[in-house]
Amino acid sequence: MGGVDKERVKRVVFEMSKNSAHFKNEQRKQAKVEERIGRLKVQAQKLTPQELAAQLRLMDQRIADLEASRDLSRTWLHVDMDAFFASVEERDRPELKSQPMAVGGKSMISTANYEARKYGVRSAMPGFIALRLCPNLVFVKTDFNKYKQASEETRAIFKCFDPDFDAGSLDEAYLDVTEYSNKSGLSGAQVAAILRDRVREVTQLTCSVGVAPNRFLAKVASDMNKPNGQYVVESERHAVKTFVDALPIRKVPGIGKVTEQTLHAFSIHTCHDLMENRALISALFSPSSCSFFLDTALGLGSNKHWEVPGPGEAGRKGISCERTFKALSTQADLEHKARELAAHLAADMAKEGLKGKTVTLKLKTTAFEVRTRATTLPCFVSSANEILKPVLKALAAEMPIEVRLMGIRVSSFYEERVTRGQCAITTFVKPGKQCLSQRDASQATPEKQEEFEDGCQGDAKDQTVGQADSNPSVQTFKRARLGGEVGSVNPVECARDSIPCQQVAHAGSHDGSGAVLIDADLTHSGCQGQKDRGGCALGTPQNRPWSPAAGAVQECSLQSSLPVSFSSCTQTKCSRCGAWVSAAEQQEHEDYHLALDLQAETPVAVRPTAPQRLAPGGRWSKKRKSGGRCSKSRRSSESISTTLDAFLQKR
């Protein structure tokens, strides 16, 4: 952004920061980074010309291979909404357009409108500093649901250009418009212009678009003419090289503050420099980092859509919940926070039917030091109490401590091991109201309705849904089998768009989105996504059924449909943890408690309260021995590669 008085911004931020605990922590981290960079430089110094020459030959060979596989045949768009949260707020309150405004609060800002950015106000800047930079700054509270809805409006448009588009965060998406472009005879630039017009007309929001032969380039390009602009990288080798050569490394997704600093220390500022210094890079960095830098310097990137998680797959690696609060130090206070977090997390997990084996406690001290303590349990857990147990133990081991943030993360999820072509896994649908709303009930055929309620309540007369007995020890479920072959793709012809239905459950669903839909007459199930891959897998190892608390019942329509068939199933409530367990799982569940008990009896290892080893050492270093062979087993390292691989996949 032009017109920003950068010196003033730096000065103000520094003046407000210099005495804060946060700033001191930043300095501590910075010192470590510099230390690592220092070690790298020493290593670089020791390289002989012969070694460098050898590295150069290796790199050049790889470059030749990569060039040979360069694919310029596809046209990608990366769409990124402008000042997204702020723009949505402006749409609702147009008077905000002319004033500097930030979404967030005094402690933290999510984003700011372009008026506020003129003053240097940015995402992830604390509000009180922003206020000093821009005394007239207006704060608007964040309303995540509002942005989510706005996001859906944009995505409905993206779908017209690429039905399989990949949505990353709320405000961006990758579209492969090759087909659209071919069919319409329009160039990438024309498609981008049409899309931007459409988005603006329909949503009253503006976006910026990058057009390029791969995702990486499209992503970078979308940032070139922000806001409300577009930029094309032509699908031609020379154009691509020209574009990346001039690119400052910091613009490359995956190269952040630290990596930038590190490369700057070697006078590498642009992607052209990256190429010029390829021998040095090869000698200093891990194979995966080198590979990433090489791709970057060549302007190579993925040109495939993300893989859709199969049915029964979690669709994510972890789920977490963390909160910042006023400094706390008593165990009772901290345990209270832990309980709240565990409850919150358990509710979130229930929405997707997740169960995890690893529970991680995260603490941030008042000095902003972060500690994480992970526990891997003998069984998969999902309830608040199960999550809480290992957390409390880990917490106790950290006492005494003064904390400003606590978080809990659950990972290592249970995933249905579904083999391709296997029959659909059965699922549970709780009886009664959640399957049919009042309105939809009128649309259900009487027979089906009867059959359904029969199956639901059947012999379990003692429990009427949602009333009377609020704490039954036995419940009978409708067991619904939701059609199809798991792993197969449902033919498009079976699409039954616009059938009113309800979202009844989460977990591995037909399209991997997590949402399972059943229509009003209870004859068809399906998903909203574009990639219905057949049967849906619901349930967890303990087959915890869907419950009203878990996952909102939403109005939606089926993209595709599959037959539903019913049977009934009875579960009993575990007296120890409250989980619902079917007869078949009884033994497994008891074993699980046994294992937990045994673990609880194991004495807690005496752990020093002082922070663990603060010098990780070794990072950024590359123990060179193998002459540059890039085998998976090589253990050379440096933290650059951390993020790199992630983005190799994504972009």
Add this chain to the structure above:
DNA sequence: GCGGATCAG
């Protein structure tokens, strides 16, 4: 598997 760290949005 654990802990520290980087990155994105």
Add this chain to the structure above:
DNA sequence: ATGGCTGATCCGC
């Protein structure tokens, strides 16, 4: 005085 939250990944151990 006041510095968020969620998710992913990597490496050395």
